[in-house]
Amino acid sequence: MCGIFAYAGSENAVPLLIDGLRSVEYRGYDSAGISVIDESGSIQTVKRGDHKSSLENLAEAVSSGKLSGQVGIGHTRWATHGVVNQKNSHPHSSSDGTVSIAHNGIIENFLELKDELIDSGIEFKSETDSEVLAHLIGNAVESGSSLREAVIGAASRIRGNTAVVAVSAAEPGIAVGLRVGNAGGIVIGKNDSAAVMASDTIALLPYINEVIYLEPGEVVEIERGVIRLFNLEGSVIERESVVTAQNFEAAQKGNHPHFMSKEIAEQPEAIQGALRGRADFAAGTLDIPEITLTRDQIKSIDRIILTGMGTAYNTALYGASVIESLARIPATAQNSSELRYSNPVLNSNTLVIAVTQSGETADTLAAMEHARQAGSPVGVVVEFEGSQATRIADFTLPVRAGQEIGVASTKTMIASMTTLLQLAVSLGQIRGILDADRVKQIVGQLAELPSLVATTLELDGEITPLAERLATFGDLLYLGRGDQVPIALEGALKMKELAYIHPEGNPAGEMKHGMNALLGSDMATIVCAPKNGLYEKMLSNISEVKARGGEVAAIVTEGDDVVERIADHMIQVPDSPEILQPFMTLIPMQILAYRTALALGRDPDKPRNLAKTVTVE
Numbered sequence: 001m002c003g004i005f006a007y008a009g010s011e012n013a014v015p016l017l018i019d020g021l022r023s024v025e026y027r028g029y030d031s032a033g034i035s036v037i038d039e040s041g042s043i044q045t046v047k048r049g050d051h052k053s054s055l056e057n058l059a060e061a062v063s064s065g066k067l068s069g070q071v072g073i074g075h076t077r078w079a080t081h082g083v084v085n086q087k088n089s090h091p092h093s094s095s096d097g098t099v100s101i102a103h104n105g106i107i108e109n110f111l112e113l114k115d116e117l118i119d120s121g122i123e124f125k126s127e128t129d130s131e132v133l134a135h136l137i138g139n140a141v142e143s144g145s146s147l148r149e150a151v152i153g154a155a156s157r158i159r160g161n162t163a164v165v166a167v168s169a170a171e172p173g174i175a176v177g178l179r180v181g182n183a184g185g186i187v188i189g190k191n192d193s194a195a196v197m198a199s200d201t202i203a204l205l206p207y208i209n210e211v212i213y214l215e216p217g218e219v220v221e222i223e224r225g226v227i228r229l230f231n232l233e234g235s236v237i238e239r240e241s242v243v244t245a246q247n248f249e250a251a252q253k254g255n256h257p258h259f260m261s262k263e264i265a266e267q268p269e270a271i272q273g274a275l276r277g278r279a280d281f282a283a284g285t286l287d288i289p290e291i292t293l294t295r296d297q298i299k300s301i302d303r304i305i306l307t308g309m310g311t312a313y314n315t316a317l318y319g320a321s322v323i324e325s326l327a328r329i330p331a332t333a334q335n336s337s338e339l340r341y342s343n344p345v346l347n348s349n350t351l352v353i354a355v356t357q358s359g360e361t362a363d364t365l366a367a368m369e370h371a372r373q374a375g376s377p378v379g380v381v382v383e384f385e386g387s388q389a390t391r392i393a394d395f396t397l398p399v400r401a402g403q404e405i406g407v408a409s410t411k412t413m414i415a416s417m418t419t420l421l422q423l424a425v426s427l428g429q430i431r432g433i434l435d436a437d438r439v440k441q442i443v444g445q446l447a448e449l450p451s452l453v454a455t456t457l458e459l460d461g462e463i464t465p466l467a468e469r470l471a472t473f474g475d476l477l478y479l480g481r482g483d484q485v486p487i488a489l490e491g492a493l494k495m496k497e498l499a500y501i502h503p504e505g506n507p508a509g510e511m512k513h514g515m516n517a518l519l520g521s522d523m524a525t526i527v528c529a530p531k532n533g534l535y536e537k538m539l540s541n542i543s544e545v546k547a548r549g550g551e552v553a554a555i556v557t558e559g560d561d562v563v564e565r566i567a568d569h570m571i572q573v574p575d576s577p578e579i580l581q582p583f584m585t586l587i588p589m590q591i592l593a594y595r596t597a598l599a600l601g602r603d604p605d606k607p608r609n610l611a612k613t614v615t616v617e
C-alpha cells in the first residue's frame, strides 16, 4: 500500500527522493517523508502528514535546498496503524536518531514487540507498528551490528508481510532493503553513479531500464553503482537484472487533467495491447501462446475458479461468465480474501486464474499460493509483468494495457476482460466446443472492439449532465443481468470509491428480495439494459423502480425507442454483437463515476482512504 524509495549515489538525494515519491505516491498519500544522511553524517528527517497534500507540502519544505545528502530513503503512507498526522508519518527513527526506516506492510506482532521495547526503556514517538522496526534495527546497530545484520535480525523477530528500507549514520554510504512475504515489491536498479530501490519499477526508470526484483526473504544493500543481495542467513545471492518493458513517459498525465481521464481515453489502445499476438484478424484465428498448459491438461480441467479483489474481482466474475458460456467449463469467481479460508476443493483438474492489475495484491497472492499448494495449476491475468503474481503463477497472461496510475482501475479492467474473452475462446477451441467458423466470427467481432470503444468514449459530453444529477443523491442502485451483472457491480464500485456516494450493485432479479424496500424518490437506479436476450426482463425491472417513485438512468443500445418511454435518463451505447456488450456498458459506468466525482469536488486520482496497490490483508 505504501510507497518506498531509496537512493545511494553521487547526487543530492533530496530532489531525487521527492521525484521517486511522486512516482510511487499512488500507492498511498496519507503522508510523505524523507530521511537523508547529511554532510556531517547525521540523519535528517522531514515529513508531512497532511493527507493528499503531504507530498507537495514536503516538496515545498525541502525546496530551499538547505537539506542535502547523497544517501536517503523516502515514504508515502497509506495508514494502517495510527491516524494520519506528522508523528505517524514515515520515516521513523531509532531513539538516538542514528537509524531511520521506511516501511510498507503490517507487523502483526508489533504490540508484543512494542511492549518488550518499552520495558527495555524505549520511548515510542508514534502509534505505528512500523516504529518497532526502527528500534529493533537501531538497538542492533548500537550493539555493533552492521545495518544489514541488524535488518536481518529484525526480520527474524517480526510476523506478517513487510518491505522496509533503512539507513544508518554509522554506514553513511549505503541503504538496506528487506522483503518478507508479499508486502509489495522492492525493485532495485543501478547505474555508474547511483543505486536506487523502490516499491515500483516506474520510480527507477529515470535511472535505468534493467532491474532486479527482490524476492521474499531477501535483503539488499545498495551503494553508489553497487547492488548486493543476501538471503536471511546473510549469504550472498547472485541475480542478473532483467530489462523492464515499462515506460516512464507512458506513466505521465500528459494533457489530461487526471490520470483517470487519460486512462479511460486509452482504452481502445489497451484493448489492442491485449489482442496483440493473440488474435489474427486476417486469418480469423486465435491463439494464446502464453498458456503453458498442455492440450491434455486443458482437456482434463473440470472446473475453473477465477479470483481477484475489487475491480479485479468484478473482472473475474465477467471471466467466469464468458468462460462457462463459451468453453462450457464450470467456472466461478471467488473473492481472493475468502478463497483460502473457504476450504475450497482444489486439485490438479481445477484451474485457478487470478486477475490483478498490480500483481502485488496481498489477498490475491495468498489465494494463488494456496491454490498452488493444493496442486492446482495457476494462471494470472496481470498488467505488471515483473510482479510477484507472475512468479507464483504457472503461466502469465499479460494484459498490456500500459501502466495505470489512477487508483480507480479502468483500462486494465477492459484489457483484462479482452484477455479473458480470448482465453474463453481458446479453451473452447481446444476442448472442441467452438469450431473454426465460430472462432472466426468472434475474432472478426473482436477486431471491431477498439473502434466501438472509441465511439463509446464520445458519450462523455452526454454523460456529464447525468453525472451532475446523480451527484445530488445519497444512495444509488445499479442493476444488470447475465454478463451485465459484473458491469453493474463495477459501476457501483467506481461510484463509491470516487464520488463517495453509497451505491448498491445487484443482479436485477435480486431487487424484489430486499432492495425494493429502499426504492423511492431519494434513490436513483442505474440500469444496464442493452438489447439482448434479457432486455425485456430489464424493462420490467425499470418499470418496477418507476412504479415506486424511483428515478432511472438506463444504459441502452443505440436506437432503443422503448426505454426512453419509461426511464428518466438514457445513455445509448453503440450497437454491438452481444458478446461485446459488457465492454460497451462499462465505459459509461467509468465516465459516470469520474464526472460525478468531479461534480462533487472529489479528486478522482486520489480517493480518500484508498491506495492503488493493496499489499496488506
Ligand code: AGP
Binding pocket: 308, 309, 310, 311, 312, 313, 355, 356, 357, 358, 359, 360, 361, 364, 407, 408, 409, 410, 497, 612, 613, 614
Ligand atoms: C478499483 O478501482 C480499485 N483499483 C481496486 O478495487 C482494485 O481493483 C483492487 O484493489 C485489486 O487490485 P489489483 O488489480 O492490483 O490486484
